[in-house]
Amino acid sequence: xxxxxxxxxxxARRVSDLAGMPLSAVExxxxxxxxxxxxxxxxxTGKSVVLVxxxxxxxxxxxxxxxxxxxxxxxGARRVGLVTPYLAYLRQDRQxxxxxxxxxxxxxxxxxxxxxxxxxxDPHLHRYGSLNEIxxxxxxVIHAAPVVAAWIAxxxxxxxxxxxxxxxxxxVTDVASRVGAPSVVMRxxxxxxxxxxxxxxxxxxxRQHTPVIIDDVVSSGHTLIETVKCLVSAGLRAxxxxxxxxxxxxxxxxxxxNAGTAGIVTSNSVPHSTNMIDVVPLMxxxxxxxx
Amino acid sequence: xxxxxxxxxxxARRVSDLAGMPLSAVExxxxxxxxxxxxxxxxxTGKSVVLVxxxxxxxxxxxxxxxxxxxxxxxGARRVGLVTPYLAYLRQDRQxxxxxxxxxxxxxxxxxxxxxxxxxxDPHLHRYGSLNEIxxxxxxVIHAAPVVAAWIAxxxxxxxxxxxxxxxxxxVTDVASRVGAPSVVMRxxxxxxxxxxxxxxxxxxxRQHTPVIIDDVVSSGHTLIETVKCLVSAGLRAxxxxxxxxxxxxxxxxxxxNAGTAGIVTSNSVPHSTNMIDVVPLMxxxxxxxx
Numbered sequence: 001x002x003x004x005x006x007x008x009x010x011x012a013r014r015v016s017d018l019a020g021m022p023l024s025a026v027e028x029x030x031x032x033x034x035x036x037x038x039x040x041x042x043x044x045t046g047k048s049v050v051l052v053x054x055x056x057x058x059x060x061x062x063x064x065x066x067x068x069x070x071x072x073x074x075x076g077a078r079r080v081g082l083v084t085p086y087l088a089y090l091r092q093d094r095q096x097x098x099x100x101x102x103x104x105x106x107x108x109x110x111x112x113x114x115x116x117x118x119x120x121x122d123p124h125l126h127r128y129g130s131l132n133e134i135x136x137x138x139x140x141v142i143h144a145a146p147v148v149a150a151w152i153a154x155x156x157x158x159x160x161x162x163x164x165x166x167x168x169x170x171x172v173t174d175v176a177s178r179v180g181a182p183s184v185v186m187r188x189x190x191x192x193x194x195x196x197x198x199x200x201x202x203x204x205x206x207r208q209h210t211p212v213i214i215d216d217v218v219s220s221g222h223t224l225i226e227t228v229k230c231l232v233s234a235g236l237r238a239x240x241x242x243x244x245x246x247x248x249x250x251x252x253x254x255x256x257x258n259a260g261t262a263g264i265v266t267s268n269s270v271p272h273s274t275n276m277i278d279v280v281p282l283m284x285x286x287x288x289x290x291x
Numbered sequence: 292x293x294x295x296x297x298x299x300x301x302x303a304r305r306v307s308d309l310a311g312m313p314l315s316a317v318e319x320x321x322x323x324x325x326x327x328x329x330x331x332x333x334x335x336t337g338k339s340v341v342l343v344x345x346x347x348x349x350x351x352x353x354x355x356x357x358x359x360x361x362x363x364x365x366x367g368a369r370r371v372g373l374v375t376p377y378l379a380y381l382r383q384d385r386q387x388x389x390x391x392x393x394x395x396x397x398x399x400x401x402x403x404x405x406x407x408x409x410x411x412x413d414p415h416l417h418r419y420g421s422l423n424e425i426x427x428x429x430x431x432v433i434h435a436a437p438v439v440a441a442w443i444a445x446x447x448x449x450x451x452x453x454x455x456x457x458x459x460x461x462x463v464t465d466v467a468s469r470v471g472a473p474s475v476v477m478r479x480x481x482x483x484x485x486x487x488x489x490x491x492x493x494x495x496x497x498r499q500h501t502p503v504i505i506d507d508v509v510s511s512g513h514t515l516i517e518t519v520k521c522l523v524s525a526g527l528r529a530x531x532x533x534x535x536x537x538x539x540x541x542x543x544x545x546x547x548x549n550a551g552t553a554g555i556v557t558s559n560s561v562p563h564s565t566n567m568i569d570v571v572p573l574m575x576x577x578x579x580x581x582x
Contacts, residue, residue, distance in 0.1 A: 031484060031510070032485075032510040033347070034347070034348045034349070035350075035379060036350060036394065037391075037394075038392040038394070039388060056324070058354065059326075059327060059350070059351050059354045059355065060350050063349065063353050063354070066397060066401065067392045067394050067398075070392065071390075071392035071393070071397070074392075074396075075390065088324075089326055092326075097330060099318075099332055099333070099366065100328075100330045101328075101329040101331070101359065101362035101365075102362070102365065103326070103327065103358050105365075106362070110357065219323040220324075247323075247325075
């Protein structure tokens with residue numbers, strides 16, 4: 001059976017439909033003092049429960065998620081797994097300065113204490129080789145590259161794929177080879193969370209192409225904005241921006257539009273008005289394997 | 292050493308001053324995607340760390356609190372305790388309807404996994420006899436009654452203490468005996484989170500007294516508002532409202548004022564403009580005992 005908190009209701013419906021597992025209702029509301037009330041309106045005894053909760057805005061969502069997992073277990077669930085298309089708290093993967101909280105480890109250990117398995121899409125793994133280094137439960141990592149490539153192949157004429165930084169190189173090359181398109185990678189210098197400087201390699205050969213910038217996460221949008229500006233000022237066509245996880249605000253979307261993007265395309269790993277790519281089907285085999 | 296998240300900085304300073312323990316800085320900020328960055332700017336190795344974090348708005352505060360506790364331990368702290376003047380998630384102490392998450396148990400088990408001890412003020416214990424029923428670590432419960440009584444004795448002439456419901460009877464009687472004042476208890480019927488009906492016993496004898504309504508928590512304010520209205524319409528003087536834990540919004544404060552209260556007085560267990568009673572000194576002996 002599938003259960004979800006209200007914010008992930010549409011993702012849960014899709015998981016339920018595609019996996020052929022019933023979606024059970026979760027009653028949820030906030031008390032006047034901001035505590036959460038939760039009630040699972042279904043028999044859990046002996047069931048394998050699939051929780052669906054994408055983890056953008058994780059501070060607010062995590063405690064209700066733990067309540068839901070614990071409630072399912074208290075009600076007799078045999079197994080409790082988590083489908084979290086966007087998995088939070090992976091960036092701080094070491095102490096860059098003495099005294100820093102390595103939140104990725106704490107968050108991983110926390111979640112691992114409440115669920116039996118995890119399925120997610122393109123987690124932001126940088127210094128960790130895999131989720132197994134920090135998560136104590138089995139996980140399956142699904143890559144959105146095939147559906148991202150399919151979208152580009154269908155919607156963009158003569159694309160040139162653009163990675164905004166070296167971290168994105170491997171992922172951009174993978175998508176480019178699936179599309180059968182060329183790719184380039186920008187040079188990025190980040191001086192803070194907010195300030196990013198991007199410079200382009202020689203793009204002369206791609207004046208008749210449509211640049212498609214792809215990244216795993218958009219949050220502040222600064223990296224994409226600078227990349228768009230850089231390509232536009234190099235005389236290229238208006239670039240399409242693609243990201244798997246849409247963590248960005250209305251302001252960032254507007255700023256991207258002002259910078260000259262031809263459009264923003266994201267996956268539905270995080271509900272957002274720019275969602276155009278469905279990643280849920282990719283997760284279903286892993287869900288059926290682990291549940 | 293004392294550590295705190297920014298929201299509890301003033302409480303932490305007071306704990307530090309009164310306990311004679313140094314207050315160390317915690318660097319904290321939100322990333323654009325709403326994840327929390329934390330850094331403890333002090334040597335923790337071998338130290339007994341006292342975290343100060345009052346738990347109003349618990350969904351947002353809990354994850355950063357767990358990060359801070361885990362970071363202190365990862366940095367070598369010998370012991371990590373929690374001073375939480377207001378402890379959240381105690382109301383849902385059983386399943387009132389099948390399928391409900393008993394959040395008090397989940398929250399207690401969660402916190403108990405991250406801290407070695409807890410000191411709190413007047414937790415909302417109803418069906419639990421003590422925190423030990425659900426918390427797996429030692430705790431000390433401090434009662435605000437002595438300082439509440441002292442405030443009334445000093446500031447209110449001819450007080451009559453009023454408990455808004457039978458749950459408050461024991462607490463009101465205790466404060467009344469400390470003040471040497473009479474007390475009455477109202478009859479409350481609650482038909483939902485929002486709707487409360489209150490009726491008064493015969494108050495004829497108290498026409499020359501100032502009613503002082505006391506409760507442990509104010510959140511929506513509905514109970515206090517109805518109690519104030521009831522007393523005012525019975526022809527009594529404008530009542531003073533007192534509560535230990537100020538979880539109420541500006542709107543509730545305004546509504547209480549409109550209902551005819553002479554003033555609202557709360558303790559500093561939760562920072563609020565109505566704070567007039569300092570409960571921190573009451574906690575210090577327990578902190579020094581457990582740390």
